[in-house]
Amino acid sequence: MKLSKELYPEAEKYREWVNNQLTIGKELLYLTQADVRNIQITHEEILDLTEKALVAYSKKNVDMPAKIGIHPLHETFYHAMPAYAPEAFAAGIKWGSCYPGNSRKYGYPQAEGLIIFNDHLSGIPIAILDCIYVTEIRTAAVTYASIKKLANPYTKTFGMIGCGVEGRQHVKNIEQVLPKLKEIYVYDIFEEAVDHLIKDLQPGLKAKIIKAASLEELVRKSEVIASATVITEQPEPKIKDEWIEGGKTILLCDCHSLYEDKTIKRADKYLVDSIEQHELLKGYGYYPYGLPDIYAETGEVVGESKKGRENNAELIVCNNVGMAVEDMYVVRSLFDKALTNGVGRKLPL
Ligand SMILES: NC(=O)c1ccc[n+]([C@@H]2O[C@H](COP(=O)([O-])OP(=O)(O)OC[C@H]3O[C@@H](n4cnc5c(N)ncnc54)[C@H](O)[C@@H]3O)[C@@H](O)[C@H]2O)c1
Known part of the structure; x- marks a missing residue:
């Protein structure tokens, strides 16, 4: 699924807005887990974004291959989860792992990982964030x-x-x-x-x-x-x-x-x-x-x-x-709120 011609002007406008807060191609926004948790987002918004993602997926209005994985130890896996949601101007990938023994053995959560969020018009990464809270x-x-x-x-x-x-x-x-x-x-x-x-x-x-x-x-x-x-x-x-x-x-x-x-x-x-x-x-x-x-x-x-x-x-x-598309809808909203409220750190690319 590709961006429709009708959505291009709005997509360019959104990109311009992002570029005013963050120089695309030179900087990216880095959000720690604490940063992500501190962004104000209501339960209603999360549910609404998730419902939109589920519907967009089933209408085939997104580009999201099935997640592939690696499985290093017994009952562990990493999934590579890319998705593009044209209607949300959201593209990126979650690299998430699941290690059920983590909390007992190391005190880490079972599910962990990072998300890379991209500018869908140029392909440039514009954010890296912890994925635990989003998941x-x-x-x-x-x-x-x-x-x-x-x-x-x-x-x-x-x-x-x-x-x-x-x-x-x-x-x-x-x-x-x-x-x-x-x-x-x-x-x-x-x-x-x-x-x-x-x-x-x-x-x-x-x-x-x-x-x-x-x-x-x-x-x-x-x-x-x-x-x-x-x-x-x-x-x-x-x-x-x-x-x-x-x-x-x-x-x-x-x-x-x-x-x-x-x-x-x-x-x-x-x-x-x-x-x-x-x-x-x-x-x-x-x-x-x-x-x-x-x-x-x-x-x-x-x-x-x-x-x-x-x-x-x-x-x-x-x-x-x-599904990655659920992550991308939520991340787009969190990313916008972070930029608006000055949350996170801008890192050189
Ligand atoms: N569907 C999704 O989108 C999605 C997303 C994230 C995590 N998950 C899955 O959800 C599960 C939980 O993830 P989490 O981050 O909450 O992990 P977690 O380790 O924080 O919690 C899992 C809990 O389940 C308990 N448990 C294990 N086996 C059990 C059993 N047989 N009966 C009752 N309780 C049992 C553990 O003691 C632990 O408290 C994992 O399987 C993970 O892969 C799914």
Whole structure:
């Protein structure tokens, strides 16, 4: 997908604005993780940008190949995630890694990396930024966008499996999309992660956060369930099929790792963020039993070209592994705000 002729004048105007704050070709903006976290962006904006990205992707209005990867150690990977979103004047690449043992071994986050953001008219890099916060907020926003279309809006119970960086971000603003929630069940194999989540997030929420006694309790009691644990090279099911009734909405940030193949395959609707991406992951061996029939890409239901939930009995599984285009929409907004407010450091190129 290329920039349309109609958008050129506006794109040139935007470039001129950037060039007034930062000499393109001579300087770039460097944003540390703290810088990125300090940029004021609302939850509503993040959700709106993420929804736009999902829809643009599924309408094929972006240029985004499936992310390729390297896999140095057991269950680790780096993904190269380039994307161009012409309508957002946003081009760049995220080089993100996932090392599940990082926090225990070195005290580092599981997911890390950098983003290079480019001037799409000249190709010149105009920013380098830490990607941790961008990944955090856009991943939860993808789950929220999916919930808006796939879950019952009167949902009273939500379950979060994995209380790390992504799990916390998911719980933090969940009431934004499930305003009738009464209970949030949380579970992690690392008990301290659960305790920290409850202590930190309960004051900001109306619904009661409950430490699930077991994974089974969480799964049985929650109408909507999200998981953000570890993407295992092959599924290592921990959730029994018999615990799952119709009507539930299951959101996966960690592919099929926790679920039995029969659960995934009996879903009334199975969605993925990018068919091309999940086909590539299948080639890497992540779906040894194959992928189920795909009902739609997430962006199709977000953009309403396909129906979301149609009744209260449907079992719906939505598998969002993350897309560079989501990063680029969010980064464009953060970059503009950083330039406007003088956040970050200009470095010579
Ligand atoms: N879909 C996306 O766009 C996207 C983006 C970022 C991260 N991720 C994935 O989300 C997952 C979580 O990332 P993170 O940054 O929050 O990592 P994290 O290490 O901060 O948190 C993961 C948590 O899951 C817990 N956990 C591990 N195995 C578990 C199990 N079997 N049951 C319950 N809890 C378990 C860990 O103890 C940890 O607290 C990873 O798989 C990562 O690859 C996906």
